[in-house]
Amino acid sequence: DTAVSQTPKYLVTQMGNDKSIKCEQNLGHDTMYWYKQDSKKFLKIMFSYNNKELIINETVPNRFSPKSPDKAHLNLHINSLELGDSAVYFCASSQGPAGEETQYFGPGTRLLVL
Amino acid sequence: ILNVEQSPQSLHVQEGDSTNFTCSFPSSNFYALHWYRWETAKSPEALFVMTLNGDEKKKGRISATLNTKEGYSYLYIKGSQPEDSATYLCARNPGSSNTGKLIFGQGTTLQVKP
Numbered sequence: 548d549t550a551v552s553q554t555p556k557y558l559v560t561q562m563g564n565d566k567s568i569k570c571e572q573n574l575g576h577d578t579m580y581w582y583k584q585d586s587k588k589f590l591k592i593m594f595s596y597n598n599k600e601l602i603i604n605e606t607v608p609n610r611f612s613p614k615s616p617d618k619a620h621l622n623l624h625i626n627s628l629e630l631g632d633s634a635v636y637f638c639a640s641s642q643g644p645a646g647e648e649t650q651y652f653g654p655g656t657r658l659l660v661l
Numbered sequence: 662i663l664n665v666e667q668s669p670q671s672l673h674v675q676e677g678d679s680t681n682f683t684c685s686f687p688s689s690n691f692y693a694l695h696w697y698r699w700e701t702a703k704s705p706e707a708l709f710v711m712t713l714n715g716d717e718k719k720k721g722r723i724s725a726t727l728n729t730k731e732g733y734s735y736l737y738i739k740g741s742q743p744e745d746s747a748t749y750l751c752a753r754n755p756g757s758s759n760t761g762k763l764i765f766g767q768g769t770t771l772q773v774k775p
Contacts, residue, residue: 551704578761590705590750590765602760637704644761646754647693647712652704 550574551653553638559659560628567624568656570638576651578644579621581613584635584655596621597644628660665753667766674741675774681737682749682769688732690756695763696725696736697750705750741773
């Protein structure tokens, strides 16, 4: 039973396309996150939702739009993909939004934009 | 220190050696420090969350200490085993109690030789 799952695992696409990555957690958590692993391997927070409400929105191009249809799902839609969007995207969840809550990570989605 | 910095970047030890590495962070606006273990091709896995100055946490052969006044945390591994080979990440929650925003360091990659 995977606690935090992401689909797809790999995504290869052309510049200019629009794509979505899906994340689901079966832990009953209220809070979910999207992170991007950049070219220097740092994990950087992009967005967070708590109970379907956006609570973290870092400086990210507005081509990236998160959507949380319910507490168990947080999807990431990317419009007009650019070469620089190639990265590994990780979803995570935590019981609540507090800073001391443990975050549980998904396996990552490896996006390659050609 | 403006961000989270980890040292060394990589470390090679022999099986049975004990080792430790450092996470440095701004001492102002501290709320929580997280340690994660990240094996290749897997998800980051939570080790510890620490909030109080002087905190010490232990899980098996791995332990961590926290000094919030001077802005550092140490992770210790006693009697390293090949299965301890992984990247160890620390992440700081920057003084916000109501968002789980984590700022990650670049990690220390540990290789344990049998």
